[in-house]
Amino acid sequence: MIKKIRKRSDYITWDEYFMGVAQLAGMRSKDPSSQVGACIVSEDNKILSMGYNGFPIGCSDDDFPWAREGEELETKYLYVTHSELNAILNYRGGSLEGAKLYVTLFPCNECAKAIIQSGIKTIVYGNDKYANTPAVIASKRMLDASGVRYYQYSPTGREITIQL
Numbered sequence: 001m002i003k004k005i006r007k008r009s010d011y012i013t014w015d016e017y018f019m020g021v022a023q024l025a026g027m028r029s030k031d032p033s034s035q036v037g038a039c040i041v042s043e044d045n046k047i048l049s050m051g052y053n054g055f056p057i058g059c060s061d062d063d064f065p066w067a068r069e070g071e072e073l074e075t076k077y078l079y080v081t082h083s084e085l086n087a088i089l090n091y092r093g094g095s096l097e098g099a100k101l102y103v104t105l106f107p108c109n110e111c112a113k114a115i116i117q118s119g120i121k122t123i124v125y126g127n128d129k130y131a132n133t134p135a136v137i138a139s140k141r142m143l144d145a146s147g148v149r150y151y152q153y154s155p156t157g158r159e160i161t162i163q164l
């Protein structure tokens with residue numbers, strides 16, 4: 001009798017896969033304090049786009065400021081594009097209606113506007129370290145009103161080593 005070979009059982013889940021891709025994208029960020037990554041996925045689990053936080057094209061990472069504090073014009077906040085917005089803008093394929101967004105940090109109010117308007121319907125987020133700020137409170141208010149579902153990624157504890 002031929003012995004049936006069964007499939008592997010320790011393969012990564014969809015959530016591990018896409019949150020892992022979002023984390024990997026975040027590793028491209030030059031921001032010294034918060035590296036954020038995002039991955040947009042279709043309803044049938046195909047990766048559509050990725051992004052991380054950084055300055056717009058043409059704005060040099062070496063010339064524009066990375067400071068968090070000080071003279072407003074000399075901080076990063078006026079210049080940096082958030083990972084979620086970059087992922088949305090990086091998508092050139094048409095509509096994101098019904099898509100899912102995996103992001104390592106809960107989206108701010110400005111990203112929430114772009115998420116809602118682009119048709120993304122689900123957000124899976126990693127940490128929510130700015131939950132008590134007006135930006136995130138306003139974000140949740142808009143997402144709730146618009147029917148965009150969001151839930152926190154549950155870490156599985158699986159460690160993956162990739163040799164590069």
Ligand SMILES: O=c1[nH]c(=O)n([C@H]2C[C@H](O)[C@@H](COP(=O)(O)O)O2)cc1CO
Binds near residue numbers: 033053
């Ligand atoms: O949703 C977000 N997505 C995102 O990419 N960011 C970026 C902007 C900044 O580069 C960095 C936040 O910096 P900091 O934690 O030092 O304030 O993260 C920040 C938020 C805020 O929630």
Ligand SMILES: [Zn+2]
Binds near residue numbers: 084112
């Ligand atoms: Zn944002």
